[in-house]
Amino acid sequence: MGVDRRNFxxxxxxxxxxxxxxxxxxxxxxxxxSDVEFDGILFDSTLCIGCQNCEIVCADHYGLxxxxxxxxxxxxxxxxxxxxxAMNCYETSKGEMYMRDAxxxxxxxxxxxxxxxxxxxxxDEGPVIWREEKCMGCRSCMISCPFDVPKFDYDSPNPIxxxxxxxxxxxQEGQKPVCVENCPAEALLFGKxxxxxxxxxxRIYADPENYNxxxxxxxxxxxxxxxxxxxxxxxxxxxxxxxxxxxYPEYNKTFLYSVPAVLILWPAFLxxxxxxxxxxxxxxxxxxxx
Amino acid sequence: MxxxxxxxxxxFFTNELKPKGKIITPFxxxxxxxxxxxxxxxxxxxxxxxxxxxxxxxxxxWGLWINFNVITGVAFAGGAYVVTFMVYILGLEKYRPIVxxxxxxxxxxxxxxxxxxxxDLGRPWKVINPIIGNSFGLxxxxxxxxxxxxxxxxxxxxxFFPTVAEWATLKRQRRFxxxxxxxxxxxxxxxxxxxxxxxxxxxxxxKPKIHPLWYSEFIPILFFIxxxxxxxxxxxxxxxxxxxxxxxxxSVSYKSSHSRILISLxxxxxxxxxxxxxxxLLVFLHGKNLEHLNTPWGxxxxxxxxxxxxxxxxxxxxxxxxxxxxxxxxxxxxxxxGIILNRLNISTIxxxxxxxxxxxxxxxxxxxxxxxxxxxxxxxxxxxxxxxVYKESPSWINDKKQDKSFSIKNKSLTLNNRREKWKVSAE
Ligand code: SF4
Ligand code: SF4
Numbered sequence: 033m034g035v036d037r038r039n040f041x042x043x044x045x046x047x048x049x050x051x052x053x054x055x056x057x058x059x060x061x062x063x064x065x066s067d068v069e070f071d072g073i074l075f076d077s078t079l080c081i082g083c084q085n086c087e088i089v090c091a092d093h094y095g096l097x098x099x100x101x102x103x104x105x106x107x108x109x110x111x112x113x114x115x116x117x118a119m120n121c122y123e124t125s126k127g128e129m130y131m132r133d134a135x136x137x138x139x140x141x142x143x144x145x146x147x148x149x150x151x152x153x154x155x156d157e158g159p160v161i162w163r164e165e166k167c168m169g170c171r172s173c174m175i176s177c178p179f180d181v182p183k184f185d186y187d188s189p190n191p192i193x194x195x196x197x198x199x200x201x202x203x204q205e206g207q208k209p210v211c212v213e214n215c216p217a218e219a220l221l222f223g224k225x226x227x228x229x230x231x232x233x234x235r236i237y238a239d240p241e242n243y244n245x246x247x248x249x250x251x252x253x254x255x256x257x258x259x260x261x262x263x264x265x266x267x268x269x270x271x272x273x274x275x276x277x278x279x280y281p282e283y284n285k286t287f288l289y290s291v292p293a294v295l296i297l298w299p300a301f302l303x304x305x306x307x308x309x310x311x312x313x314x315x316x317x318x319x320x321x322x
Numbered sequence: 323m324x325x326x327x328x329x330x331x332x333x334f335f336t337n338e339l340k341p342k343g344k345i346i347t348p349f350x351x352x353x354x355x356x357x358x359x360x361x362x363x364x365x366x367x368x369x370x371x372x373x374x375x376x377x378x379x380x381x382x383x384w385g386l387w388i389n390f391n392v393i394t395g396v397a398f399a400g401g402a403y404v405v406t407f408m409v410y411i412l413g414l415e416k417y418r419p420i421v422x423x424x425x426x427x428x429x430x431x432x433x434x435x436x437x438x439x440x441x442d443l444g445r446p447w448k449v450i451n452p453i454i455g456n457s458f459g460l461x462x463x464x465x466x467x468x469x470x471x472x473x474x475x476x477x478x479x480x481x482f483f484p485t486v487a488e489w490a491t492l493k494r495q496r497r498f499x500x501x502x503x504x505x506x507x508x509x510x511x512x513x514x515x516x517x518x519x520x521x522x523x524x525x526x527x528x529k530p531k532i533h534p535l536w537y538s539e540f541i542p543i544l545f546f547i548x549x550x551x552x553x554x555x556x557x558x559x560x561x562x563x564x565x566x567x568x569x570x571x572x573s574v575s576y577k578s579s580h581s582r583i584l585i586s587l588x589x590x591x592x593x594x595x596x597x598x599x600x601x602x603l604l605v606f607l608h609g610k611n612l613e614h615l616n617t618p619w620g621x622x623x624x625x626x627x628x629x630x631x632x633x634x635x636x637x638x639x640x641x642x643x644x645x646x647x648x649x650x651x652x653x654x655x656x657x658x659x660g661i662i663l664n665r666l667n668i669s670t671i672x673x674x675x676x677x678x679x680x681x682x683x684x685x686x687x688x689x690x691x692x693x694x695x696x697x698x699x700x701x702x703x704x705x706x707x708x709x710x711v712y713k714e715s716p717s718w719i720n721d722k723k724q725d726k727s728f729s730i731k732n733k734s735l736t737l738n739n740r741r742e743k744w745k746v747s748a749e
Contacts, residue, residue: 146464148468166451166457169443178527189371191371274530287520294515
């Protein structure tokens with residue numbers, strides 16, 4: 033029944049039938065898969081000591097002001113227009129735990145597919161980067177990101193979008209992201225996403241008592257570049273569990289695929305209507321005249 | 323044009339620039355003040371950044387200018403594609419008198435509301451990027467909407483140009499642009515279908531942030547259907563106001579057609595609101611949203627859907643039966659409020675509904691929002707007072723060729739004309 037109703041609705045919306053033909057047009061940047069494996073970061077919250085070193089070195093590296101406050105339970109800190117990462121402390125069922133809040137470098141990022149200038153770009157290597165020279169500041173990346181990551185600089189006449197870029201330039205030189213490099217507790221691990229998932233699984237397997245048996249980001253929103261381990265359910269650490277496993281650009285696809293169909297079929301249909309109406313009126317007129 | 327003509331045209335134009343009608347009226351004074359204040363606010367905005375005038379929110383990145391002026395305002399410009407559809411495609415001649423005013427309203431709406439989009443862009447000087455093609459974000463809904471805005475503005479301009487030409491006595495240009503009408507109307511309807519629904523599709527990826535009562539994968543379809551009722555309701559209100567304000571600029575035949583047209587529009591509004599209500603109901607059941615109904619959000623949802631969709635739908639219907647213009651106007655206003663509610667609910671009110679703080683626009687945001695509408699209305703009035711929007715077209719348009727119409731009489735007439743021409747040239 034549910035399926036029927038859904039189909040009915042879709043047909044009503046002139047969508048449906050020509051999906052296959054439309055595929056090629058609607059194909060998005062995120063469809064282009066390369067052979068390169070995505071880079072990623074594993075954050076093991078059981079190791080994190082909440083020292084904020086990652087915040088400090090990140091601000092340092094990118095010339096941003098240092099944050100004055102520190103993680104406390106009950107207080108939500110967020111990255112903002114002048115910081116790219118924020119640590120939070122949560123009172124969980126297993127005591128105080130820390131969680132990282134920064135861009136997750138989704139496998140199929142909503143932000144990049146919302147961006148009309150490709151300023152937000154999923155690089156072949158994995159990091160999702162923002163490019164100043166393209167961005168027009170429309171903020172639809174902010175609307176679309178399921179984690180509310182991109183931040184807009186409201187206080188500048190030449191504003192930027194602030195967001196973690198996984199130190200893309202350093203990676204190109206063969207180095208690691210500064211946060212990973214400088215984590216004294218080794219709570220952060222940089223590597224190929226696929227390997228990191230294996231490592232994470234191995235950690236769970238080796239210490240099943242300690243870990244919550246799941247990896248956040250393995251499937252969430254179609255998989256993210258930053259993946260998380262924890263000893264408690266992830267909701268307790270402020271991660272949303274209602275985001276689903278569908279890559280977010282999918283939500284747009286039905287609409288985008290129907291665009292060429294509408295552009296082709298609709299005018300043809302209208303022309304048909306026009307001719308029919310014309311014929312009818314002409315007939316009527318002839319009848320009236322005779 | 324030779325030199326004399328040029329001078330003549332220039333004189334005519336400067337003469338037309340002078341205001342017609344009383345200058346000091348409450349509306350003029352208020353709008354002038356609003357616009358002046360808005361200009362000051364915008365100077366601040368561009369020199370100090372958006373945050374100096376709008377409420378700087380990271381959670382709700384789009385403020386009033388986008389959510390109200392662009393997303394809501396464009397829904398009300400939907401009247402143009404519905405009316406041109408009825409007149410040019412279906413040949414329903416009885417709606418012809420309102421075509422010009424509707425198209426003009428839509429053209430200005432797109433011009434100024436797309437303008438509002440520029441005000442809200444953080445880096446408007448980069449707006450050229452998605453247009454000249456050095457960075458096409460083909461997978462972006464906003465990209466699509468932006469392009470459709472531009473193309474549709476062009477279509478509307480071509481649709482409206484014959485009116486301008488009649489005013490400025492540009493006979494050849496008028497004939498040429500009139501001959502394009504059918505084509506651009508069809509193109510325009512296709513574009514409208516897509517960008518009206520596209521405005522809804524902008525929010526498709528905001529799934530986790532919009533309250534489930536308002537989010538569904540069918541937002542685009544709902545946006546499209548509701549834009550029909552929105553557009554026509556605005557036409558009803560516009561016509562009603564126009565009857566009073568532009569009395570002296572209206573031809574007799576126009577005035578007399580007024581009530582007949584409103585009553586027919588009421589019927590279409592009623593039907594489209596019903597379809598919208600029915601779709602919303604299906605979406606509601608499909609989303610298994612029953613559990614949300616008995617919450618404050620649920621009541622708010624019911625207010626929107628019963629009070630401002632179902633109720634105007636019923637009023638339109640009974641007004642149509644009783645041929646009651648006053649009721650039609652009330653229903654139109656209710657529909658307009660309902661559409662504003664719906665668009666603002668999705669984009670602002672039920673967006674980040676779980677956030678504990680409510681956020682309100684600053685007064686400066688509100689002033690600019692209103693000023694944009696004021697400018698649009700002023701330009702509308704300027705044009706209506708001069709060009710044959712409500713007035714009779716000048717008689718020279720019948721000289722050679724009739725306006726495109728379905729009458730075969732006209733056809734044979736033009737054929738005869740042509741024959742005569744051939745004869746002349748043969749001689
Ligand atoms: S977390 Fe948000 S900003 Fe980061 S890649 Fe994903 S969608 Fe983009
Ligand atoms: S704000 Fe910039 S990066 Fe974000 S969607 Fe708009 S153009 Fe792209």
